[in-house]
Amino acid sequence: VSETKTFEVTCIVCPTGCRAKVTVIDGDVKVEGVECPRGSEYAVKEITAPTRDFFTTLPIKGGNVPTCPVRSTQPVPKEMVINCAKEMAKITLEAPLKVGDIVMKNVLGLGIDIVATRDVDRETLRS
Ligand code: SF4
Numbered sequence: 001v002s003e004t005k006t007f008e009v010t011c012i013v014c015p016t017g018c019r020a021k022v023t024v025i026d027g028d029v030k031v032e033g034v035e036c037p038r039g040s041e042y043a044v045k046e047i048t049a050p051t052r053d054f055f056t057t058l059p060i061k062g063g064n065v066p067t068c069p070v071r072s073t074q075p076v077p078k079e080m081v082i083n084c085a086k087e088m089a090k091i092t093l094e095a096p097l098k099v100g101d102i103v104m105k106n107v108l109g110l111g112i113d114i115v116a117t118r119d120v121d122r123e124t125l126r127s
Contacts, residue, residue, distance in 0.1 A: 004026075005024045008020070009046045009047065012042070016035060018034045020034045020042075051077055052076055058093050060094065060095050062122055064095070064123050065120055068120045069116070071115065072112050084107055088104070093120075095120045095121065096120060100115050
């Protein structure tokens with residue numbers, strides 16, 4: 001008896017937002033409705049091991065701005081995004097920081113680092 005499963009996935013790789021129909025028949029995967037190969041790759045990954053780029057903004061002490069945006073160096077497994085946000089909520093950064101500086105190494109043991117995505121200089125004291 002053959003087993004067929006179908007999934008609907010909206011590709012988020014570009015703003016076109018193609019709606020992919022993924023059909024799995026006895027382990028063979030067919031993707032329809034996408035306009036380019038990146039959509040097929042995304043749709044298959046989304047039904048097997050979904051991931052998300054992780055971004056947030058953290059408070060920074062002693063900086064010329066109060067917050068600094070950060071992101072993951074690689075996409076994070078979708079089910080771990082909330083836990084990453086909880087880990088990030090525990091830390092306060094310290095200025096100065098440069099783009100690419102690691103603010104948390106190997107977050108949650110995933111082998112993924114969190115890095116700053118802007119430069120933050122030290123606050124200059126006004127007299
Ligand atoms: S399938 Fe290609 S064209 Fe369609 S949304 Fe994804 S990346 Fe964009």
